[in-house]
């Protein structure tokens with residue numbers, strides 16, 4: 588167990604996933620193994636695993652993929668789910684995160700999946716409720732389940748289905764992942780840049796200064812910055828494109844035409860620089876801005892597969908959170 592993981596388990600319920608840093612390589616491997624095992628199960632067997640357990644989804648920001656996949660994953664395991672969103676609950680009346688969490692616990696919730704605009708909110712909720720909390724995205728901080736589903740997508744597409752059942756510190760040796768776009772505001776970029784190098788990958792962050800400050804290098808070893816997209820792409824086995832998070836720009840102005848010119852992944856650029864690279868995007872994508880529609884729909888795109896892997900990986904995270912043992 589790593590030092591971080593030890594600290595976490597001492598302070599937060601076992602099975603919580605608050606930051607990707609909490610997971611050792613062995614933990615990641617165990618999650619992938621469990622994911623694969625759940626995938627091979629008969630639906631009837633799978634739906635008995637969390638039968639009668641209660642899972643709450645607490646969403647303070649909009650979501651399509653993450654929320655739906657957590658919800659469908661919980662249901663396919665037999666759990667009962669309830670969704671609380673800021674738009675239709677007492678959150679709108681000013682209730683605090685702590686009080687909402689305690690209310691959900693009093694109603695029998697055994698695990699809370701939280702998306703929140705404030706970085707660190709899942710830590711507060713886990714501390715105050717003592718329940719396992721799964722971070723479904725906290726502000727500009729982290730999105731650990733996204734990094735895990737991205738990892739499973741990369742392993743499956745680059746090394747084949749069977750490679751996605753376990754990992755070691757060398758699993759992504761020789762793989763360069765170029766993450767391009769609004770790195771500054773992206774919790775997806777942060778969680779991936781923290782995870783992938785620990786498995787041997789090289790991560791190149793690419794974008795203009797305004798969206799990618801040089802401090803991003805502080806994310807750790809195995810991470811570098813390259814501002815020239817064509818140059819970065821020429822080294823890529825994986826091109827992960829990110830949306831400009833306009834809801835977090837806070838007055839920052841961007842010349843969109845210039846951005847598209849320099850950073851859009853379009854068919855011409857793809858053919859010239861990275862005809863074989865796997866194309867990924869966490870969604871929601873803005874076609875015609877960071878990515879051209881034909882590239883998103885093209886043969887190298889794994890964008891829809893990412894969504895399917897999300898469902899699979901999140902099933903394993905729920906089983907882990909609710910402390911069920913499944914023979915792998």
Ligand code: NCD
Pocket residue numbers: 652653724730733774775830832869870871
């Ligand atoms: C991302 C998010 O919410 O951080 N989406 C997702 O969960 N798949 C990325 C984004 O909003 O751009």
